[in-house]
Amino acid sequence: QKEVEQNSGPLSVPEGAIASLNCTYSDRGSQSFFWYRQYSGKSPELIMSIYSNGDKEDGRFTAQLNKASQYVSLLIRDSQPSDSATYLCAVNLYSGGYQKVTFGIGTKLQVIP
Amino acid sequence: DVKVTQSSRYLVKRTGEKVFLECVQDMDHENMFWYRQDPGLGLRLIYFSYDVKMKEKGDIPEGYSVSREKKERFSLILESASTNQTSMYLCASSLPHAAGELFFGEGSRLTVL
Numbered sequence: 001q002k003e004v005e006q007n008s009g010p011l012s013v014p015e016g017a018i019a020s021l022n023c024t025y026s027d028r029g030s031q032s033f034f035w036y037r038q039y040s041g042k043s044p045e046l047i048m049s050i051y052s053n054g055d056k057e058d059g060r061f062t063a064q065l066n067k068a069s070q071y072v073s074l075l076i077r078d079s080q081p082s083d084s085a086t087y088l089c090a091v092n093l094y095s096g097g098y099q100k101v102t103f104g105i106g107t108k109l110q111v112i113p
Numbered sequence: 114d115v116k117v118t119q120s121s122r123y124l125v126k127r128t129g130e131k132v133f134l135e136c137v138q139d140m141d142h143e144n145m146f147w148y149r150q151d152p153g154l155g156l157r158l159i160y161f162s163y164d165v166k167m168k169e170k171g172d173i174p175e176g177y178s179v180s181r182e183k184k185e186r187f188s189l190i191l192e193s194a195s196t197n198q199t200s201m202y203l204c205a206s207s208l209p210h211a212a213g214e215l216f217f218g219e220g221s222r223l224t225v226l
Contacts, residue, residue: 036215042219043217044215044217045217046216049213091213099212100158100161100171101213101215102172103155105153
């Protein structure tokens, strides 16, 4: 089982709709969770971090964490064509005295005008 | 703004050559990481360092080594490049209290012939 699992997509949504991106992780000891956005040909950039159960909102983005279900999601409201990118879920685990950040393979989002 | 600079954007090397990938960050971050990114496999951690002279193996260290002689510089070394090391290499840095909040460089696309 992969440590961080995401559907690779593509996920296609019409402009103005809500895009819902999902991620599951295998290690219950994971402590912090992140969403990165990666445009084609560019490097990843952090867009959201979440450290406790529940929702965290930042503008059009909402991250949701459910540690009991080992599930993280990212909602993008009022999706825009400029949101078209690959979204990477990342999980930070404290193991062996060190923190290690593990990424999922990413979900490609296409917002259709 | 944090700036992570990777010395080479594109490299073409021959099998067996020694390859150096340099990464410099200008925000006094303690943590530095090397990942490689391949289609369908996502970002995989090669090595990381949480302090000068310190290094730890990530998930795929075989065939690689690293050097961190100064806080701002983290080098990835391929002692004898092989074709299966053709990939995009991404350097990242972060602060100790926010280890998962990574700032990435622009990446180095390495092709080994």
